[in-house]
Amino acid sequence: MTRLPVIAGVGMTRFAADRPDCNPRDLLAEAVLALLADTGMPDLKSVQHGLCSYESDHFNRQMTLAAILHDQIGLLPTPTVRVEGGGATGALALRTAWAYVQSGLCDSILVYGCETNGRGVSSQTANQLFALSADFDWEMMIGGTYTGFYAAMMRAHMEQYGTTPEQFAHVAVRNRRNAGFNPLAQKPMDITIEDVLASRPVAEPYRLLDCSLLSDGAAVILLATEEWARTNIPRFHNRPPVYFSATGCGTDTMRLGDRYPHITHFRAKRAAAQQAYQMASITDPLDQIDVAELYDSYSGVEIQAVEDLGFVPEGTGGVNVASGLFDLGGQLPVNTSGGLLGRGAPVGATGIAQAIEIALQLWGEADPRRQVAGARRGLTDTHAGIATISVVNIFERRD
Amino acid sequence: MPDVTARKDVQTLPTVEGDLWAEFRQVERLTLSLTQTYTHTLGKYSRFFIELENRRFMATHCETCDQVYAPPRPLCPQCLKPTVWLELSGTGTLKTFSVLHFSPGSNADVRSLATPYIFAYVLLDGASTLFPHLLRAPLEQVKSGMRVQVAYGDSPVEHPIHLMYFVPAE
Numbered sequence: 014m015t016r017l018p019v020i021a022g023v024g025m026t027r028f029a030a031d032r033p034d035c036n037p038r039d040l041l042a043e044a045v046l047a048l049l050a051d052t053g054m055p056d057l058k059s060v061q062h063g064l065c066s067y068e069s070d071h072f073n074r075q076m077t078l079a080a081i082l083h084d085q086i087g088l089l090p091t092p093t094v095r096v097e098g099g100g101a102t103g104a105l106a107l108r109t110a111w112a113y114v115q116s117g118l119c120d121s122i123l124v125y126g127c128e129t130n131g132r133g134v135s136s137q138t139a140n141q142l143f144a145l146s147a148d149f150d151w152e153m154m155i156g157g158t159y160t161g162f163y164a165a166m167m168r169a170h171m172e173q174y175g176t177t178p179e180q181f182a183h184v185a186v187r188n189r190r191n192a193g194f195n196p197l198a199q200k201p202m203d204i205t206i207e208d209v210l211a212s213r214p215v216a217e218p219y220r221l222l223d224c225s226l227l228s229d230g231a232a233v234i235l236l237a238t239e240e241w242a243r244t245n246i247p248r249f250h251n252r253p254p255v256y257f258s259a260t261g262c263g264t265d266t267m268r269l270g271d272r273y274p275h276i277t278h279f280r281a282k283r284a285a286a287q288q289a290y291q292m293a294s295i296t297d298p299l300d301q302i303d304v305a306e307l308y309d310s311y312s313g314v315e316i317q318a319v320e321d322l323g324f325v326p327e328g329t330g331g332v333n334v335a336s337g338l339f340d341l342g343g344q345l346p347v348n349t350s351g352g353l354l355g356r357g358a359p360v361g362a363t364g365i366a367q368a369i370e371i372a373l374q375l376w377g378e379a380d381p382r383r384q385v386a387g388a389r390r391g392l393t394d395t396h397a398g399i400a401t402i403s404v405v406n407i408f409e410r411r412d
Numbered sequence: 413m414p415d416v417t418a419r420k421d422v423q424t425l426p427t428v429e430g431d432l433w434a435e436f437r438q439v440e441r442l443t444l445s446l447t448q449t450y451t452h453t454l455g456k457y458s459r460f461f462i463e464l465e466n467r468r469f470m471a472t473h474c475e476t477c478d479q480v481y482a483p484p485r486p487l488c489p490q491c492l493k494p495t496v497w498l499e500l501s502g503t504g505t506l507k508t509f510s511v512l513h514f515s516p517g518s519n520a521d522v523r524s525l526a527t528p529y530i531f532a533y534v535l536l537d538g539a540s541t542l543f544p545h546l547l548r549a550p551l552e553q554v555k556s557g558m559r560v561q562v563a564y565g566d567s568p569v570e571h572p573i574h575l576m577y578f579v580p581a582e
């Protein structure tokens with residue numbers, strides 16, 4: 014019997030700008046209670062392994078958080094491990110768990126992620142901490158910010174391909190609108206392209222409404238062999254099986270300048286996609302993928318992503334995004350959850366929440382206003398830095 | 413009552429219908445400030461910063477791969493051989509940039525920056541990579557492809573990377 018993992022269950026909190034009633038372990042408790050409701054499990058005593066997903070000891074104000082979280086949700090004395098990969102942490106955690114199950118090390122593994130990136134951290138401190146994830150002496154100390162690095166990439170993309178602010182504003186509008194169909198989204202907004210263009214400049218060409226959210230939140234996914242899930246998950250039989258069928262990961266230099274002359278695209282994302290497509294026997298991703306969650310840390314990043322993931326040819330992302338190709342009702346709806354722009358992004362939970370959205374879509378359990386009819390194969394795209402580490406995971410319904 | 417000096421507030425959050433957490437709706441928040449101090453070494457990159465005091469701009473050269481690294485790399489990532497120092501003229505071409513309207517306040521130098529400021533990526537003449545730094549120029553004059561050069565400041569700085577910046581070429 015195959016050891017390819019299935020999604021045995023999911024749970025997450027609503028993502029929020031501020032949860033004064035929750036520290037990271039409280040957030041995780043809510044996500045795990047949601048998992049119990051989702052699966053019909055009374056507790057987690059049958060689960061064989063844990064995998065902890067969080068980015069920052071500084072944001073969470075706790076080191077060795079994995080041990081505390083593992084205890085919090087009743088997994089002691091089973092093994093656990095922490096995975097960290099910047100913004101890609103959640104997706105990298107799932108990819109690692111995939112290998113743990115495939116290897117036979119365990120038949121079931123709970124991937125649990127949480128982060129407190131919200132208002133509990135002052136914006137000055139948040140900026141400093143995020144700048145620490147840039148190259149300390151060469152970027153951070155001269156006032157570099159990720160918004161600035163992304164913006165410089167987008168300017169190069171605009172100059173090379175004619176991409177426009179109106180085109181990337183389309184992403185800012187659509188993803189926040191999609192968030193309105195997701196009760197767990199942080200900040201749904203009904204805005205226009207003009208609203209985006211009129212918002213204050215942050216790091217030109219990006220404006221305030223081109224930027225994603227800082228969030229508090231937690232998300233968990235239980236991965237298991239199908240055999241284990243059939244034996245241990247009461248509700249597993251009620252759903253079509255969704256397999257975590259393929260995964261890819263690529264890397265690139267931390268500093269944009271070291272990538273010269275390739276400064277308009279994410280080489281790491283192309284490598285990750287290529288690996289995942291080969292594993293999933295995908296040759297025409299636009300046709301063979303039904304729904305995708307893309308890493309829209311900034312609106313224009315989604316335009317770069319649809320090119321690097323091979324959905325549309327290089328340089329045509331702007332035109333194709335603006336045409337509605339990736340909107341609900343389009344050929345390949347993306348960020349149906351609202352994405353980082355609308356659903357929110359507590360870093361360690363972000364990649365997990367993306368995979369939860371794909372699972373809901375493939376099970377046919379998303380809110381009808383955002384459900385992609387007949388979706389059978391979905392993709393998540395998640396990256397750290399300016400795609401310094403990039404992860405592409407693919408999920409398939411097989412019934 | 414004893415004083416809790418870090419207390420920001422105490423609040424009772426509203427309960428919801430069938431509230432699972434009804435017992436736990438009273439919330440106290442503190443304002444805590446944690447300070448971290450380091451002896452931060454510039455390591456094998458030190459000569460770059462020291463030469464800025466002499467108004468010299470240094471890169472490193474891999475003689476095997478003929479790559480010139482600016483910022484410097486002590487180890488060439490292509491062939492894994494140590495590089496050698498090489499002085500560049502400091503002139504170059506602006507390849508892309510962003511106009512930043514807020515400062516992350518990463519250190520004292522950055523906190524004193526006036527906004528907006530221009531975060532620039534420059535291909536220095538003779539280099540293989542783009543060097544990121546601030547470009548001090550009137551915004552309306554800044555265009556990708558313009559010629560720029562390294563300028564050296566006289567003001568005291570905290571981090572030695574601020575001994576230099578870019579200006580439009582003379």
Ligand SMILES: [Zn+2]
Nearest residue numbers: 474477488491
């Ligand atoms: Zn070399």
